[in-house]
Amino acid sequence: xxxSSNAPSLALRGPAAxxxxxxxxxxxxxxxxxxxxxxxxLLHAWGTGQPVCDDVELVVCELFxxxxxxxxxxxxGCELSLHAGHVRIAVTDEGGADAPAPRARPDSVxxxxxxxxxxxxxxxxxxGTRDGAHGGRTVWAEVAREGAPR
Numbered sequence: 001x002x003x004s005s006n007a008p009s010l011a012l013r014g015p016a017a018x019x020x021x022x023x024x025x026x027x028x029x030x031x032x033x034x035x036x037x038x039x040x041x042l043l044h045a046w047g048t049g050q051p052v053c054d055d056v057e058l059v060v061c062e063l064f065x066x067x068x069x070x071x072x073x074x075x076x077g078c079e080l081s082l083h084a085g086h087v088r089i090a091v092t093d094e095g096g097a098d099a100p101a102p103r104a105r106p107d108s109v110x111x112x113x114x115x116x117x118x119x120x121x122x123x124x125x126x127x128g129t130r131d132g133a134h135g136g137r138t139v140w141a142e143v144a145r146e147g148a149p150r
Contacts, residue, residue: 019046022079027068027093035064035078046082049146055123056080056087059141062116063091066139071095073136086125086142095135 021042025031039060043053060078067076073094081088120127120141127141 017082017084020079020081022077024075024077025064027071027073027076029065029068031076032061032064032068035076036061039078039080042080043087048082048087052087052143052145055143056089059089059120059123059143060091062120063089063139063141066116067091067093071137082145083142084145086144088140088142090138090140092132092138093136095132095137 023035023038025034036057040053040057043056048056064076064078067073071093075094077090077092079088079090079092081090117127123143124141125144127139130138130140132138
């Protein structure tokens, strides 16, 4: 389980904001709980409150799961950055499956499969996608921090 960043998180602006870290894991179902563990440890080290940690963990699990299930990636990347008003999550796949752009499906709320992006939208103040130069895609989300508007 190689990490793309073994360096300590960077403090770019002030004590609470401006921290960033990233890692890559194999595109396997077993990597989803590992991604969650890494994100939880990182957020706790940054002093993020538990309600925000819970929301970010769920968003990471949903985005990571989608990258594993719906692309032909060998590895999936995850980057977290801490800002004054939010935590930004970016999950990047390697593409290759010619999958359509991800979109929330409101009709999937009561179904076990397909409701992941609906949950991401509910927990995030915004989210979106960005296509990569080599066929991959990044799905990002911003989860409000304590006291920040959603």
